[in-house]
Amino acid sequence: MVGTGHVGNSGDGVWYGPPENWPTEHCRVLYAISRYAQQARNVHSKETWIRQVALLVLLYEGIDAGILPFDYSPSLTWLTFKRHTDRRWLRISQEAKSVIDDLWEAKLVNGIKLSSVDYQPVTAYQASFRGLSIVEQMPEHLKQETDTFLYAPVQTAEWGPTPGGPKAPPQLLHVSYDGSEFRLVTSDQSYTRLSTITECEDVSYVSSPYIPSCLRSSTSYLVEPTSNKLRATESARGYNMMTKEAKQSILLSQVHALVGEWLPFGANQISALNERLGAMERCQGGLFSSKLDLQPTETHFEVTPGLTQVKILDFDAIRFINFEAEINFPESDGVIQVENFGMHLHVSGAVLYGVKIDAIMNHTERSIPLDLLARLLVDVHQDSSGIVHDLLSRYQLSVLDMLFMGNADQRNKYNLITAASIDPKLPACKYLDKGERENELKQVLGEIYACYDITRDDVLFLGRDGCLLSGPGAERYESLLTTFMGLNSREIFIRNFFVRTFVLNDTLANLRTSIRSYRKHGNHTLKTVKKSLSDAARHMILLIECLQYLLESVEALELPPVPVDIAGSKIYKCLQLLERKNNVIVRCKDSIKLIERLRTQLDTLITKFEGISRLQLTYVSQGFDLNIRRLTDSLRVHEELERNLDIIRVIFAGNLSFDVIDRLSGGTFNVPNPKWFLDWIKKPIIDAPLAFVVINLLWFAILWMALQAWLDHRVFQNGATLVIRAHTDKRINLTQLRRLLKKRKVRLGVFEYESGGRPELQSYKWEEHGFPSKDSTTHVQIVVDETQKLLRSIRLQIACPLDESVPIHSRRRSIRGSMQSQNTARRTSRRLHPAPSSVTVVENNILEKFSAILRAEGVYQERHAPLARLGSQINLLALAQDFAEHDYNREGSHFNTSIIQKPSSVMCPSDPRGATVPSPSSSSGAWCPEFHPTRTEFASFATYIRTVVEPQCAKIGICKIVPPRGWFSRSYDISQLECQVSAPVSQHVAGKKGIFNVDLVERKTMSPVEFQAMTATATDKEPEDSDDPIEVERRFWKGLRGTMDAPVYGADIVSTLFGDADALSWNLNNLNTILRTIDLPGVTQSMLYFGMWRAMFAFHTENPSFGMACLPMLPLS
Incomplete structure (x- = not known):
C-alpha cells in the first residue's frame, strides 16, 4: 500500500x-x-x-x-x-x-x-x-x-x-x-x-477603513475613519461561496491589510482630484460615480447600482489626499460584506488601500485564518481597481490601458499585512516547511524568498507579492513597511513596463516586414501600417511620459531614518530600502535606453512609410494622366464617329429624296413616260436650263428638314426623365399582385443574399403607358418580400415630353421663387438653399397616383394611409439615354449628341458648351472663367476638368462651373451636421490705410449650431441693401477697424454638407478616380469653412497641380 x-x-x-x-x-x-x-x-x-x-x-x-x-x-x-x-x-x-x-x-x-x-x-x-x-x-x-x-x-x-x-x-x-x-x-x-477554476469564492466579512498614521496629515484637521467593529457579528450570519472548509494552519490577530500600487500621478492630478471629491467644500465626499452626464440640463438621470460612498479624512492641496470608501457593489445572495477601506493617493504616485479586518465569517479579529484572508484580499484587489478607475483622469487611464494591454482592471498589486500575533508562534524558518504553513503564507505573499525573527515575538516574511510583519510592535514600523511597499509597487510597474517595451519592439518588427512587402498585399496593407504606426507612436509617447513620472518619483523619494531601537534597525536592514531604491533607479535608466532604441526604430519606419506614400502619390498621378489620355482619345474617336454619322444622314436623305423623284416618272420600271409627265414636268422643268437641278435641291432640303424635325421630336418626346425612389415596407395582397402582373409585360429579377442575411426578395419590372400624364411612359420596378407579403420599395422612372415637364419644373421654381422673395430682402445667399420639402411635392403626388393604381387592382388595400411619403428624398435627374437597359432608349440612342436650345423652365435641357471670362467690372462681378458644360460633358468630372477646364485655367487656378439646367441646389440642415468647428480663431484687426495686422486668437471647439447662434448675436452684419460684389468689397475694407467685434473663422474641417450619392462624378468625397486611393484633405476629402462677416484669410495658392475643386463659403451670420 x-x-x-x-x-x-x-x-x-x-x-x-x-x-x-x-x-x-x-x-x-x-x-x-x-x-x-x-x-x-x-x-x-x-x-x-x-x-x-x-x-x-x-x-x-x-x-x-x-x-x-x-x-x-x-x-x-x-x-x-x-x-x-x-x-x-x-x-x-x-x-x-x-x-x-x-x-x-x-x-x-x-x-x-x-x-x-x-x-x-x-x-x-x-x-x-x-x-x-x-x-x-x-x-x-x-x-x-x-x-x-x-x-x-x-x-x-x-x-x-x-x-x-x-x-x-x-x-x-x-x-x-x-x-x-x-x-x-x-x-x-x-x-x-x-471548469470552475475561474469562479471566485465570495466570503462574508466586516472591515473598517485603515490608513497608517505615518501617512496622515500633520497640519490639517483630521477626521477619524469609520469603525465597523460593532458590526463584526454580521459576518457570522452570512454565507460563503467556498466549496471546501477553510484551513486554519496559521491564524492572525488584529490584522491590518494594505494593498499598494504605483500610478503616474502629479501635482495637477492631485489638485484636480481634491476638487472633484469636494475636499474643500462644506459637504465633502458623498456618493461617487464615473458616469459622464451627457445631458446636464435635463431633470433626472439613472445609474446602475453599485455606487461608492466617499468620506474625506484629510488632504493636502497638491501633495496627497486620504479618504475612506464604502463599497456598495451588489453581492451574491446571502453573502454579507461590510467593505470599507481607506485610500491614500500621493503626488509621488504611491496609491494605498487599507482595511482593518473586524471579522471573516465566524472568525473575529483575534483569529483570522490566512486561507480566508486570501479571499478577502481578492475582493480588495478587484474593488480597488474599480474605485480608482472612477478617480483617475483619462490620461492616466490611457497609460494603464496601454501598459497592461487592455487588462488594467486585473493588474497585480503588492500586499502588506501587519498583525499583533501569529498562531502558532514558531521560529521564522519553521514556517517554511514546504507543507501546509508555507502554502498558507504563499496564498497571501506569493513565493517567499526571506523570513526573519526580529524579536522573540516579531517575525517578518518577505514574498514576491507581499510581506507580513507579525508582532505586538508591528504598527510602530509602518513607515518602513509602507516605504518598502511603495518601492515594490514601483518594481511591479517597471516590470510590466519592461515587458511592454518588448511587445512594442515586436510590433515595430512586424511593421518593418509589412512595409518591405507592401507591394505583395496592396493598399490595404498600407492603411493597416498607417494605423499601426499611429498607435505605436501614441504608445511610445505614453511610455516615455510614464517613465519620466516613475524616475522623478523614485529620485524624489525620501527614505525614513533608521530607527534607534534594535528591532527597528533590524527591520530596516532586512528591508534593504536604499538598495531597492537604487535598483529601481538603475532599471528606469536602463529602460530609457530601450525607449531610445525603439524611438529610433519608429522614426525610421515613419520615414520609410512617408517615402512609400510619396511614391504611391506619384504612381497615382501617373495613372491619372494615363487614364485622362485614354479618355481624351476615346472622346476624339467618339466625336469622329458623330461626324461620320452626320455625313451618313446627309447621304441617306439625298438618296431618299432623289429616289422619290425617280419614282414619280417611273424611270426605274423600264416603261415609257406618261403624257402628263411630259406635258407638266419634262417640258417646263426638265428641259428648262438648271430648273430640274434647283427643284431637286429644294426637294432634298425639304426632306432633310422634315427628317431632322422628326428626329428632334423623338428626342423631345423622351427628353425629360424623373426618377423617384421610395422605401415602403407596406403589406400587400400577393394574389391581386399576380393578377396585375399578368396584365403587364413583366421582367423578373431576384435579389440573392448570403446565408444569415435578409430573406430573398423578388423584383418585378414593367412599363406603364400614359402614367402619370397622357404622353408619358413610366418604367416601374417594385421589390417584393413574398415571404412576409411586403412591398419593400418602388422605383418609378418617368419619361415625358419636355413641354409636359415645364409645369413640374415651373412649380418647383415658383415655390423656390416664393421662398427667395421672402428671404431676399434679408440675405441673398438663401436662394441657393430652398426648403427640402418643396422639392418633394410633385413626387408625392405621383406616388399617390401610383398608389391609386395599386388600390384599384386590390394590391394595396389601405384606403387612407399613403403608400410612401418622401421627406428629404433626393431625386435623380437624368436623360433617357442614361438608362440603356430600356427599349425606348435604344431606338433613339444614336441621337444623343443633339443640342437642344430651350428656355430655362425646361426640366432637362442642354446648355451650349464653352466658357466666358467677364471682366471684374461687369455687373455680375465675376472675375474668373465661367464654364457651362452640356449634360453629356457634365457626366464625367475627370474628363471635363482635363479636356476643357485645365487648358484654360491651369495658370489661373480658379474657375466657375455652372451645372446644366435641371440641376437644383441641394439643401442641408445645419443641426444635422456631424462635425465640429475645431479650434476656430477670432481675428483681431489693427492698422489703417490699407495696411492691417490680424492677430489670431484660438477659441474653444464648438458645434455648427453653436457657431450659427454666435453669428446671430453679432452686431456687425453684412450689407443687405446691395448684392454687388464690388460694393460689398468696398464696404468690407472701409469698415475694418480695431474697435469692431472680432469675427470668428473656422477652417479646414474635413466634412461635407450633403454626402449623397446622387452627385454622380462631381461628389468630392467619391470622385471615382485613381486619386481616390489616397485620402488627401481638400483634394479627395471635402472640407468646410465657417466664417462671419469680415472673416478673412490671405490669398494663397492651393497647389493647383492637385486640381482641387472649391465651393463657395456658406455664410451663417
Missing part, C-alpha cells in the same frame, strides 16, 4: 524505499504528469511537456472531485490567448505547486523554462525516466482513482458501449482556454465540460 505522507515531507530518500512509504498525493500528481508528458526514450522521438497552467487546471479538477486532498485559493495568473496577455483570478492550489516542486527536486519530474509570445515566463513539466519507473510500480487502484479526473467518462465515447460487447476505450482530457473559460475536451471533441 502507498502511504499517506504529509505534503512537503517527501524527501529524495523516500523514493528509494518500498512503495508503501511513497506519499499518495505525490504519486497521484506524478502519474497525472506521466499521462501527458514523458521524457524521450531515444533520439528519434520527441520530448513532450505539459504546461504549468494546464496541469494546475487538471489538479484542480482532481481536488474538486475529492481525489486530491489539497486546498486552493484565488491567485492572479497570467494567461496568453491569441498573442494577447490576459490576467485571471484562478483557484490555484499552493499545495499542488509544492508537490510539483518536491517531485522536481527529487528528479522524478523535469522542468523547462521558456517565454510566451507576450514575454511572460512559462514553466512546463514532464516525467523523467526515474519518474516513469516509479509510475510503473504504483498500485492499479491508485491509477484508476486518478484516471477519474484525467479521462472522459467511458459512456460518452462516440460509438458507446454495446450490451455484452467491449467498452469504448477512455479518452484523455485536454485543457483548452477560449479567452474567458477553461474547458476539458477530448481529442475528437466528443466530450467537453467547463
Whole structure:
C-alpha cells in the first residue's frame, strides 16, 4: 500500500524505499504528469511537456472531485490567448505547486523554462525516466482513482458501449482556454465540460477603513475613519461561496491589510482630484460615480447600482489626499460584506488601500485564518481597481490601458499585512516547511524568498507579492513597511513596463516586414501600417511620459531614518530600502535606453512609410494622366464617329429624296413616260436650263428638314426623365399582385443574399403607358418580400415630353421663387438653399397616383394611409439615354449628341458648351472663367476638368462651373451636421490705410449650431441693401477697424454638407478616380469653412497641380 505522507515531507530518500512509504498525493500528481508528458526514450522521438497552467487546471479538477486532498485559493495568473496577455483570478492550489516542486527536486519530474509570445515566463513539466519507473510500480487502484479526473467518462465515447460487447476505450482530457473559460475536451471533441477554476469564492466579512498614521496629515484637521467593529457579528450570519472548509494552519490577530500600487500621478492630478471629491467644500465626499452626464440640463438621470460612498479624512492641496470608501457593489445572495477601506493617493504616485479586518465569517479579529484572508484580499484587489478607475483622469487611464494591454482592471498589486500575533508562534524558518504553513503564507505573499525573527515575538516574511510583519510592535514600523511597499509597487510597474517595451519592439518588427512587402498585399496593407504606426507612436509617447513620472518619483523619494531601537534597525536592514531604491533607479535608466532604441526604430519606419506614400502619390498621378489620355482619345474617336454619322444622314436623305423623284416618272420600271409627265414636268422643268437641278435641291432640303424635325421630336418626346425612389415596407395582397402582373409585360429579377442575411426578395419590372400624364411612359420596378407579403420599395422612372415637364419644373421654381422673395430682402445667399420639402411635392403626388393604381387592382388595400411619403428624398435627374437597359432608349440612342436650345423652365435641357471670362467690372462681378458644360460633358468630372477646364485655367487656378439646367441646389440642415468647428480663431484687426495686422486668437471647439447662434448675436452684419460684389468689397475694407467685434473663422474641417450619392462624378468625397486611393484633405476629402462677416484669410495658392475643386463659403451670420 502507498502511504499517506504529509505534503512537503517527501524527501529524495523516500523514493528509494518500498512503495508503501511513497506519499499518495505525490504519486497521484506524478502519474497525472506521466499521462501527458514523458521524457524521450531515444533520439528519434520527441520530448513532450505539459504546461504549468494546464496541469494546475487538471489538479484542480482532481481536488474538486475529492481525489486530491489539497486546498486552493484565488491567485492572479497570467494567461496568453491569441498573442494577447490576459490576467485571471484562478483557484490555484499552493499545495499542488509544492508537490510539483518536491517531485522536481527529487528528479522524478523535469522542468523547462521558456517565454510566451507576450514575454511572460512559462514553466512546463514532464516525467523523467526515474519518474516513469516509479509510475510503473504504483498500485492499479491508485491509477484508476486518478484516471477519474484525467479521462472522459467511458459512456460518452462516440460509438458507446454495446450490451455484452467491449467498452469504448477512455479518452484523455485536454485543457483548452477560449479567452474567458477553461474547458476539458477530448481529442475528437466528443466530450467537453467547463471548469470552475475561474469562479471566485465570495466570503462574508466586516472591515473598517485603515490608513497608517505615518501617512496622515500633520497640519490639517483630521477626521477619524469609520469603525465597523460593532458590526463584526454580521459576518457570522452570512454565507460563503467556498466549496471546501477553510484551513486554519496559521491564524492572525488584529490584522491590518494594505494593498499598494504605483500610478503616474502629479501635482495637477492631485489638485484636480481634491476638487472633484469636494475636499474643500462644506459637504465633502458623498456618493461617487464615473458616469459622464451627457445631458446636464435635463431633470433626472439613472445609474446602475453599485455606487461608492466617499468620506474625506484629510488632504493636502497638491501633495496627497486620504479618504475612506464604502463599497456598495451588489453581492451574491446571502453573502454579507461590510467593505470599507481607506485610500491614500500621493503626488509621488504611491496609491494605498487599507482595511482593518473586524471579522471573516465566524472568525473575529483575534483569529483570522490566512486561507480566508486570501479571499478577502481578492475582493480588495478587484474593488480597488474599480474605485480608482472612477478617480483617475483619462490620461492616466490611457497609460494603464496601454501598459497592461487592455487588462488594467486585473493588474497585480503588492500586499502588506501587519498583525499583533501569529498562531502558532514558531521560529521564522519553521514556517517554511514546504507543507501546509508555507502554502498558507504563499496564498497571501506569493513565493517567499526571506523570513526573519526580529524579536522573540516579531517575525517578518518577505514574498514576491507581499510581506507580513507579525508582532505586538508591528504598527510602530509602518513607515518602513509602507516605504518598502511603495518601492515594490514601483518594481511591479517597471516590470510590466519592461515587458511592454518588448511587445512594442515586436510590433515595430512586424511593421518593418509589412512595409518591405507592401507591394505583395496592396493598399490595404498600407492603411493597416498607417494605423499601426499611429498607435505605436501614441504608445511610445505614453511610455516615455510614464517613465519620466516613475524616475522623478523614485529620485524624489525620501527614505525614513533608521530607527534607534534594535528591532527597528533590524527591520530596516532586512528591508534593504536604499538598495531597492537604487535598483529601481538603475532599471528606469536602463529602460530609457530601450525607449531610445525603439524611438529610433519608429522614426525610421515613419520615414520609410512617408517615402512609400510619396511614391504611391506619384504612381497615382501617373495613372491619372494615363487614364485622362485614354479618355481624351476615346472622346476624339467618339466625336469622329458623330461626324461620320452626320455625313451618313446627309447621304441617306439625298438618296431618299432623289429616289422619290425617280419614282414619280417611273424611270426605274423600264416603261415609257406618261403624257402628263411630259406635258407638266419634262417640258417646263426638265428641259428648262438648271430648273430640274434647283427643284431637286429644294426637294432634298425639304426632306432633310422634315427628317431632322422628326428626329428632334423623338428626342423631345423622351427628353425629360424623373426618377423617384421610395422605401415602403407596406403589406400587400400577393394574389391581386399576380393578377396585375399578368396584365403587364413583366421582367423578373431576384435579389440573392448570403446565408444569415435578409430573406430573398423578388423584383418585378414593367412599363406603364400614359402614367402619370397622357404622353408619358413610366418604367416601374417594385421589390417584393413574398415571404412576409411586403412591398419593400418602388422605383418609378418617368419619361415625358419636355413641354409636359415645364409645369413640374415651373412649380418647383415658383415655390423656390416664393421662398427667395421672402428671404431676399434679408440675405441673398438663401436662394441657393430652398426648403427640402418643396422639392418633394410633385413626387408625392405621383406616388399617390401610383398608389391609386395599386388600390384599384386590390394590391394595396389601405384606403387612407399613403403608400410612401418622401421627406428629404433626393431625386435623380437624368436623360433617357442614361438608362440603356430600356427599349425606348435604344431606338433613339444614336441621337444623343443633339443640342437642344430651350428656355430655362425646361426640366432637362442642354446648355451650349464653352466658357466666358467677364471682366471684374461687369455687373455680375465675376472675375474668373465661367464654364457651362452640356449634360453629356457634365457626366464625367475627370474628363471635363482635363479636356476643357485645365487648358484654360491651369495658370489661373480658379474657375466657375455652372451645372446644366435641371440641376437644383441641394439643401442641408445645419443641426444635422456631424462635425465640429475645431479650434476656430477670432481675428483681431489693427492698422489703417490699407495696411492691417490680424492677430489670431484660438477659441474653444464648438458645434455648427453653436457657431450659427454666435453669428446671430453679432452686431456687425453684412450689407443687405446691395448684392454687388464690388460694393460689398468696398464696404468690407472701409469698415475694418480695431474697435469692431472680432469675427470668428473656422477652417479646414474635413466634412461635407450633403454626402449623397446622387452627385454622380462631381461628389468630392467619391470622385471615382485613381486619386481616390489616397485620402488627401481638400483634394479627395471635402472640407468646410465657417466664417462671419469680415472673416478673412490671405490669398494663397492651393497647389493647383492637385486640381482641387472649391465651393463657395456658406455664410451663417
